[in-house]
Amino acid sequence: MPELETLLMRVQPVLVPISKADLDRWATISEKDRHVIAGAVLGRADFLATLDKVHLDNPETQAKVPIAIGDAGACLKALRAWQK
Numbered sequence: 001m002p003e004l005e006t007l008l009m010r011v012q013p014v015l016v017p018i019s020k021a022d023l024d025r026w027a028t029i030s031e032k033d034r035h036v037i038a039g040a041v042l043g044r045a046d047f048l049a050t051l052d053k054v055h056l057d058n059p060e061t062q063a064k065v066p067i068a069i070g071d072a073g074a075c076l077k078a079l080r081a082w083q084k
Contacts, residue, residue, distance in 0.1 A: 004072075007079050016042040028064060030055045040067050046082075049075040 022038040029037050033055045040048045048069045050056045062069050068078055 003076055003079065007076065010079075014043045018042065026064075029061060037061075037065055037067075041065070047075050047078050 016039055018035055018038045022042060023034045026034045026037045033052070036048070036050075036056065045067055048056065048065075048067050049072055050069060051071060053071075055061065057069050057071060068074075070078070
């Protein structure tokens with residue numbers, strides 16, 4: 001739990017405007033999830049934590065997106081690596 005608290009304290013929410021062109025860039029991603037990818041990329045996220053293994057946390061999507069994607073456990077593992 002201390003690691004999770006550290007992670008949550010590092011999160012700095014950022015609201016970014018997403019245009020149609022931003023969504024169109026991710027046309028190969030499921031339409032319902034394009035805004036998630038666009039927001040993460042535009043917001044310069046270090047990691048996209050998700051439980052959506054069908055549309056987001058899968059090898060095909062990960063290969064298209066310049067951001068690490070995974071579940072909460074993978075996010076904590078990445079945080080540990082970044083702290084070293």
